[in-house]
Amino acid sequence: MVQVMERTRERAGLRPAERHPAIGAASAPPVFDAKGLNLWYGTRHALKNIDLPIRENEVTAIIGPSGCGKSTYLKTLNRMVELTDGVRISGEIQYRGRDIFGRGFPVEELRTKVGMVFQKPNPFPKSIYDNIAYGPRIHGIRNRKILDEIVEKSLRGAAIWEEVKDRLGTNAYSLSGGQQQRICIARALAIEPDVILMDEPTSALDPISTLKVEELVQELRAGYSIVIVTHNMQQAARISDRTAFFLNGEVVESGETDRIFSNPDDRRTEDYISGRFG
Numbered sequence: 114m115v116q117v118m119e120r121t122r123e124r125a126g127l128r129p130a131e132r133h134p135a136i137g138a139a140s141a142p143p144v145f146d147a148k149g150l151n152l153w154y155g156t157r158h159a160l161k162n163i164d165l166p167i168r169e170n171e172v173t174a175i176i177g178p179s180g181c182g183k184s185t186y187l188k189t190l191n192r193m194v195e196l197t198d199g200v201r202i203s204g205e206i207q208y209r210g211r212d213i214f215g216r217g218f219p220v221e222e223l224r225t226k227v228g229m230v231f232q233k234p235n236p237f238p239k240s241i242y243d244n245i246a247y248g249p250r251i252h253g254i255r256n257r258k259i260l261d262e263i264v265e266k267s268l269r270g271a272a273i274w275e276e277v278k279d280r281l282g283t284n285a286y287s288l289s290g291g292q293q294q295r296i297c298i299a300r301a302l303a304i305e306p307d308v309i310l311m312d313e314p315t316s317a318l319d320p321i322s323t324l325k326v327e328e329l330v331q332e333l334r335a336g337y338s339i340v341i342v343t344h345n346m347q348q349a350a351r352i353s354d355r356t357a358f359f360l361n362g363e364v365v366e367s368g369e370t371d372r373i374f375s376n377p378d379d380r381r382t383e384d385y386i387s388g389r390f391g
């Protein structure tokens with residue numbers, strides 16, 4: 114428990130965002146590393162031979178047209194995709210050096226290390242406080258003072274504390290969509306994840322809320338590794354360190370965002386980012 118709290122403090126006391134100095138450095142070991150990953154829904158081959166490392170303290174953007182496998186890839190990282198009937202997977206994904214499909218790999222632990230935020234804000238129909246305290250309570254934290262502290266730090270970490278601190282008891286549904294999304298991010302932070310997966314987290318938000326979430330992602334990079342699926346090319350260019358372009362279940366190209374957007378290797382990447390299809 115002491116360890117848990119120390120990590121909460123450390124994580125919530127965010128350092129200012131800065132472009133990660135180690136980009137491109139071969140020395141930084143990936144947090145997730147997919148190798149020869151294939152996935153089928155029944156007979157539908159949805160992920161084809163994916164090789165894609167996710168690096169620590171970076172924002173990795175996943176771009177590509179609808180139906181190309183972006184959400185499937187995210188849900189494979191936390192093994193959520195296996196909850197769907199008829200899914201078959203081959204190849205491997207290493208999480209911090211261990212194969213997540215390996216026998217005896219602790220799936221429950223993986224799910225506490227990997228937080229997820231969805232397109233449509235999905236707070237629980239509970240108070241703001243209880244939304245954030247939910248995960249810690251499941252992990253056995255009962256002490257009110259400790260919970261208070263986690264709630265405050267998570268809400269601060271998600272840049273929404275000032276807006277809600279005087280009404281923690283009100284239902285999260287009473288908040289705007291943009292606020293609800295930051296509550297969902299705070300809820301993810303409360304379980305002290307290592308990695309945060311975001312599946313088009315701003316596509317249901319207005320421009321101002323979108324900007325707030327984008328700024329937040331930039332700040333969170335200091336303490337977490339983030340994978341964000343986005344339809345918005347400008348967003349990928351603005352907030353990510355690396356970009357992977359998916360097409361028909363394959364990674365056509367991945368690399369530093371600046372390069373992908375200025376000088377892609379593959380014609381299809383260029384066509385997609387310049388809006389010629391998708």
Ligand SMILES: Nc1ncnc2c1ncn2[C@@H]1O[C@H](COP(=O)(O)OP(=O)(O)O)[C@@H](O)[C@H]1O
Nearest residue numbers: 154157159178179180181182183184185186197
């Ligand atoms: N539960 C499912 N059962 C069968 N096919 C699915 C299922 N979920 C997704 N697919 C198919 O897998 C492909 C990739 O889907 P998805 O990962 O949702 O793409 P994206 O997020 O890029 O839009 C699509 O062809 C989609 O129809």
Ligand SMILES: [Mg+2]
Nearest residue numbers: 183184185312
């Ligand atoms: Mg999707």
